[in-house]
Amino acid sequence: MTAKSSEQRILAAIRAIPRGQVAGYGEVAQRAGLPGRARLVARVLGNHDEPDLPWYRVLRSDGRIAFPEGSRGFREQSQRLRAEGVRVENGRVRRVKPAPDLDEALWGPGAG
DNA sequence: AATTTGACCCGTC
DNA sequence: AGACGGGCCAAAT
Structure with a gap:
């Protein structure tokens, strides 16, 4: 038997997104072991048939709905995200604040 | 077979 | 924030 197809790995990565959380296409691709194949993820999402697939948890890297x-998909996705407690504003999702760099913490404002 | 298109991403300005 | 160019890959034209 051959190895699992990329499509299956991508679907698995999407299913692995925790409820109430979101992920970018590139992020999904990377988790699926396919770095740089973000567009492939998008294509797979467009070809998905599984009703239980949390496709709405996949957003652009900017945190915006794709x-x-x-559009219909836009409203559906934003609504589904809100249903999970995700804060959607102007088609954009408030992503988790990135950790500040050590330099910023040491040499940031007030360190002088 | 070449070009365009598509639920995209990253570094840089 | 937004705009630009390069990368990526498969389907559609």
Whole structure:
């Protein structure tokens, strides 16, 4: 038997996204062992047939919904995200604040 | 077969 | 924040 197809790995990575949390296409691709294949992830999402697939937890790297504002997918995704407690604002998801660099902590404002 | 398209990403300005 | 260019890969034209 051959190895699992990339599609299966991508689907698995998407299913692995915890409820109430989101992930970027590139992030999913990387978790699926396919770094740089973000577009492939998008294609797979467009071809998905599984109703239980949390496709709505996948966003752009900017934290924005990949659908055009006002589109059906856009509203559905934003609504589903809000249903999980994700804060969606103007088609954009408030992502987790990145950890500050050590230099910033040491040499930041007030360190002088 | 070449070009365009698509639920994209990253570094740089 | 937004704009630009390069990368990536498969389907559609």
